[in-house]
Amino acid sequence: MLEANGLDGRSLIRRRAGLRLWLSAGWLGLLAIAALLAPWIAPHDPLAQDLFLGRLPPFWMAGSEPGYWLGTDSLGRDVLSRILHGARIALIVALVAGSITCVVGATLGLLAGFLRGWVDVVISRLIDIWMAFPPILFSILLIAVLGPGLTSIIIAIVVIDWTRFARVVRAEAMAQGAMDYVASARVAGRGRLGTMMREILPNVLPTIVVLLTLEMGIAVIVEAILSFVNLSISTDDPTWGGMISEGRTSIHQAWWVLVFPLVTLFLTVLAFSQLGEGLKDRFDPVLR
Amino acid sequence: MGQCRHGVGMAFLRLLAIRLLTTAITLAGVAVIVFVVIRVVPGNPIAMMLPPGATEADIARLSALYGLDQPLVTQFGIWLGGVMQGDFGTSITSRQPVLDLVLGRLPATLELSIMALVMAVILGGAAALTGTRFRGGRREGAIDVANGMALSVPDFLWGLVLILLFGVLWPVFHISGRVSPALDLPFTTNFYLFESLIRLRFDLWADLVAHMFMPALALAIPLAAIIGQLLKQSLKETMNLDYVTLARTKGYGETRVILREALRNAILPTLTLVGVQFTFLIGGTVIIERLFSYEGLGNMAIDAVINRDLPLIQGIVILFAVIFTAVNLIVDLLYAVLNPRLRHA
Numbered sequence: 001m002l003e004a005n006g007l008d009g010r011s012l013i014r015r016r017a018g019l020r021l022w023l024s025a026g027w028l029g030l031l032a033i034a035a036l037l038a039p040w041i042a043p044h045d046p047l048a049q050d051l052f053l054g055r056l057p058p059f060w061m062a063g064s065e066p067g068y069w070l071g072t073d074s075l076g077r078d079v080l081s082r083i084l085h086g087a088r089i090a091l092i093v094a095l096v097a098g099s100i101t102c103v104v105g106a107t108l109g110l111l112a113g114f115l116r117g118w119v120d121v122v123i124s125r126l127i128d129i130w131m132a133f134p135p136i137l138f139s140i141l142l143i144a145v146l147g148p149g150l151t152s153i154i155i156a157i158v159v160i161d162w163t164r165f166a167r168v169v170r171a172e173a174m175a176q177g178a179m180d181y182v183a184s185a186r187v188a189g190r191g192r193l194g195t196m197m198r199e200i201l202p203n204v205l206p207t208i209v210v211l212l213t214l215e216m217g218i219a220v221i222v223e224a225i226l227s228f229v230n231l232s233i234s235t236d237d238p239t240w241g242g243m244i245s246e247g248r249t250s251i252h253q254a255w256w257v258l259v260f261p262l263v264t265l266f267l268t269v270l271a272f273s274q275l276g277e278g279l280k281d282r283f284d285p286v287l288r
Numbered sequence: 289m290g291q292c293r294h295g296v297g298m299a300f301l302r303l304l305a306i307r308l309l310t311t312a313i314t315l316a317g318v319a320v321i322v323f324v325v326i327r328v329v330p331g332n333p334i335a336m337m338l339p340p341g342a343t344e345a346d347i348a349r350l351s352a353l354y355g356l357d358q359p360l361v362t363q364f365g366i367w368l369g370g371v372m373q374g375d376f377g378t379s380i381t382s383r384q385p386v387l388d389l390v391l392g393r394l395p396a397t398l399e400l401s402i403m404a405l406v407m408a409v410i411l412g413g414a415a416a417l418t419g420t421r422f423r424g425g426r427r428e429g430a431i432d433v434a435n436g437m438a439l440s441v442p443d444f445l446w447g448l449v450l451i452l453l454f455g456v457l458w459p460v461f462h463i464s465g466r467v468s469p470a471l472d473l474p475f476t477t478n479f480y481l482f483e484s485l486i487r488l489r490f491d492l493w494a495d496l497v498a499h500m501f502m503p504a505l506a507l508a509i510p511l512a513a514i515i516g517q518l519l520k521q522s523l524k525e526t527m528n529l530d531y532v533t534l535a536r537t538k539g540y541g542e543t544r545v546i547l548r549e550a551l552r553n554a555i556l557p558t559l560t561l562v563g564v565q566f567t568f569l570i571g572g573t574v575i576i577e578r579l580f581s582y583e584g585l586g587n588m589a590i591d592a593v594i595n596r597d598l599p600l601i602q603g604i605v606i607l608f609a610v611i612f613t614a615v616n617l618i619v620d621l622l623y624a625v626l627n628p629r630l631r632h633a
Contacts, residue, residue, distance in 0.1 A: 129317035132609040134571035137589050144593045251456050273440035
C-alpha cells in the first residue's frame with residue numbers, strides 16, 4: 001500500500017517534470033528561432049526612430065497604428081522588432097558566457113575536488129574571496145574597466161560566476177573520489193588525469209549540465225541588469241535590459257515599453273531555470 | 289563535567305581563531321583585487337574633476353594630492369596604512385571622507401536588508417508550515433509551484449513586477465526613494481525606520497515602510513522560496529521521527545505537533561543556509577536600490593563606478609566584503625553553539 005503510494009507520487013513528479021521540460025524547451029526553441037530570423041521577421045528596423053509615431057499603444061488599444069503590434073517607445077521605435085533583435089544578444093550571452101563559465105568553473109572545481117592538496121587550498125581560498133564580493137557591483141565595476149560591449153559582458157560573467165560551478169563540482173568530485181570505483185580504476189593502472197577525465201567527469205556531468213542551464217538564465221539576467229544601469233552594449237543596440245530601463249522611466253505614460261520586454265525576459269529566465277530543474281529530476285536516479 | 293565544558297570552550301575558541309584567520313585572508317584578497325581592478329579603469333578621474341581647460345600641471349598637482357602618481361604597490365601601502373587608522377581616503381566627487389559617506393548610507397541598506405530578511409522568514413516559514421500541515425494534498429502542490437516560480441526568478445525581475453503591480457496598476461506603495469522629501473525628519477541617526485519607532489513617530493514610520501515595502505519584498509521573494517523549500521523538507525523528515533509520533537499518540541493536534549515538536553529540530557539546517565543566502569540578499573540590494581532609487585550603499589556604489597570615484601568604490605566594496613564575511617562568521621558560530629552534536633564534540 002505504502003509502496004504503491006510512493007510509486008504513484010514518483011510517476012506524478014515525473015509527469016510534471018516532463019511537462020515542465022517540454023514547456024521550457026519549447027519557449028527557448030521558439031526564442032532561438034525568433035533570434036535567428038530576427039532580421040527577416042521583425043516588422044521594422046529596431047533602430048528606426050520616428051517621433052511622429054512615438055509611444056503608440058499595442059494593437060488592441062485605441063490610437064494604435066497597424067503594423068506596430070506591441071506599440072512603440074518614446075522615440076517611435078517598434079517594441080516587437082526591438083524584442084526580437086534583443087533576443088539575439090540575450091541568447092548569444094546565454095550560450096557563450098554560460099559555456100565559458102561552465103568550462104572554467106567546472107575545470108577548477110574538478111581539479112580542486114579530485115587532486116586536493118595545495119591545488120584545493122588555493123582554489124578554495126579564491127572561491128572564498130570571490131564569495132565576499134557583491135556580484136552585481138563586481139560586474140558593474142568590471143564593465144567600467146573593460147568598457148561597454150558584448151565581449152566585456154561575457155568576460156564579466158565568466159569572471160564573476162565561475163565559482164557557482166567550481167563550488168558544486170568540487171564537492172561532487174570529492175564525494176566521487178572517495179568511492180571504490182575510483183580506487184579500482186587507479187589500481188587497474190589508470191593515471192590521475194585519466195581517472196579524473198574518464199571516471200569522475202562522466203559521473204559529475206549531469207550536475208554540470210543542470211548548472212549550465214541555470215547559468216544561462218543567470219547570464220541573461222546579468223546582461224539585462226548591466227543594460228539597465230546603462231553599462232551594457234551601447235545605448236543604440238536593442239537589448240531587453242535597455243528597453244526595461246527606458247520603460248521604467250515612462251511607466252505612467254507608456255506601460256507597454258516596460259511590460260513586453262519584461263514578460264519576455266521573465267519567461268526566458270523561468271524557462272532556463274525550469275529546464276535545469278526538469279533535467280535535475282531526469283538525472284536523479286531516485287526519481288528515475 | 290567541568291572537564292567537558294573546558295574542552296568545549298577550547299574547541300569553540302579554536303574554531304573562532306581559525307575562522308578569524310580565514311576571514312582576514314579573504315578580506316585581504318578582496319582589498320588587493322579591488323585595488324588592482326579599479327586602477328586599470330580607463331579615463332583619468334582627476335581630469336574629470338577639473339573644469340575643461342585645466343592645465344597638465346593642475347592635473348599633476350591634484351593627482352599627487354590623491355596619491356595617484358605613485359607606483360601601484362606604494363599606493364596600496366599608503367591606502368592600507370590609512371585603513372589601519374580608520375582612514376579610507378577621500379571621495380573624489382564629493383571630497384568628503386569615504387568612511388563618513390559609507391557609514392552614512394550603511395543604515396539605509398541594513399534596514400532594507402533586515403526588513404527583507406524578516407519578510408522572507410515570515411513568508412517562507414508560513415509556506416513551509418502550511419505545506420507540512422497539508423502535506424500530500426493539493427495545497428502542498430500549490431505551495432511547491434509557487435516556491436518554484438519564486439526561486440527561478442531573481443530579485444531584479446520581482447522588483448519590476450512589483451513596480452507594475454503596486455506602483456502603477458494599483459498604486460499603494462511608493463516606487464522610489466527612502467522617505468517622502470516633503471517630510472521634516474527629526475532624526476539624529478540614519479536608522480530612520482528604527483528611530484521613528486523609538487520616537488513614536490508612526491506617521492514617519494508608515495511613510496518609510498511604504499517606500500521600503502516593494503524593494504524589501506523583491507529581495508525577500510527568492511529567499512522566502514528557499515526557506516520554504518528547505519524548512520518544509522526537514523519538517524517532513526522530522527514528522528516521521530519517533531518522538532513526534534510519541535507526541536501524536538499523546539493526543540496533540542497536528543498543528544501543535546508541528547509547531548511545538550517538529551519545528552525545534554527541523555530549523556537547524558535551514559539556519560545555516562539562511563546565513564549564506566542572506567549575504568546573497570545583501571548583494572542584491574545593489575541593483576534593487578538602483579531600481580527603486582533607494583538612497584543606500586548600493587545606489588551610491590553604482591554612482592561611484594559611473595563617476596570613477598576610486599576611493600569611494602574601494603571603500604564600498606570592502607564594506608560589503610566585511611558585512612558578508614561577518615554574516616558567515618556569525619552563522620558558523622551560531623551553528624556551533626546551537627548544534628548539540630558539535631557542542632558535545
